[in-house]
Amino acid sequence: MAASPDVLDTIVGREAVPGDPNVVRVLFHHRDALLLRVVDWVDLQLKIGSTVTGELHAELVRRATMLGALQIARTYLTGRVKTSAQVKAFLERKEVEDDVIGDVIHHLERIGVLDDRAYAALFIEQSGERSGRRQLMVKLLRRGVPRDVVQDALANHLSRDVEVTAAIGWAQKYIRRHGRPTDARARLKLMQHLARKGCPSEVVRRAIDVALQGLSDDE
Incomplete structure (x- = not known):
């Protein structure tokens, strides 16, 4: 039986990535390999020998691109805590596409790596004795924390x-x-x-x- 016309390729292998047990390198018969998270491999029910349609390949490329952007973001997140807006601005400077940035920010917020409410609360608790209410608001707004989040944090965390x-x-x-x-x-x-x-x-x-x-x- 002839292959379906929308079948573009076949997965021919999967390799571990040294130093990162959560990422695998997916090998294709005709196309360049892609790095994917293990969770993506499981989520998409991939296996060696799976056929790859044009739609599936586009989704794999999207997830591989997001993984690359996540790795860039994590290097920026080492050290001091950052806001979602600061990470977004950093990725924009790295010329990451807007839709990928949105996916990265959403993922980091979902797993708790980014949390503007927690950031604002910690900032106020650490800086409240050195800065007035208005100064705290200005500093947090400059860091990209939404105004309503700042107002809630001031109300709840500035004694x-x-x-x-x-x-x-x-x-x-x-x-x-x-x-x-x-x-x-x-x-x-x-x-x-x-x-x-x-x-x-x-x-x-x-x-x-x-x-x-x-x-x-x-x-």
Whole structure:
């Protein structure tokens, strides 16, 4: 019986990839070999001797391309935690196609390697004593974290005690530099300084009161 006209090739072998037990090299009779994840081999029910249609070959190429992009992304992800937007921008600089980038980001988010909500929570917990609410929002937005994710993280992970402690430190530093506010105008400038850092009004008032109480009469 003649082969179906949409059959392009045949799988003639499968080889292990040294150093990566999760990847195999798939060998074809006529076409170049492709690197695929073992999970793809199982998912597509491939075996040596399988016929490869044009549709199947296109899917194999897509998954092989995604694997290459995943390997590039993982080199970028070693070390400091990254946001989804940062990984996307990195892959764009590597000239990875947009649809492949989307697949990579989705996969990394699904397995928990990328998690913007966890990133924002950790960032706030680590930086809350050094940066005000507004500064934290700006920094996270610049890193590509969606605004609604940032707002939720600030609401749930920036404690009022941390905000007050940070604001007291900024107030004390301001007073050391500019002197004790002796009138309403000077106090207003200090309040505006703290407000620009994103401190809520009640935090500003409490921080200034504490900072002033800690000063000796001759300061």
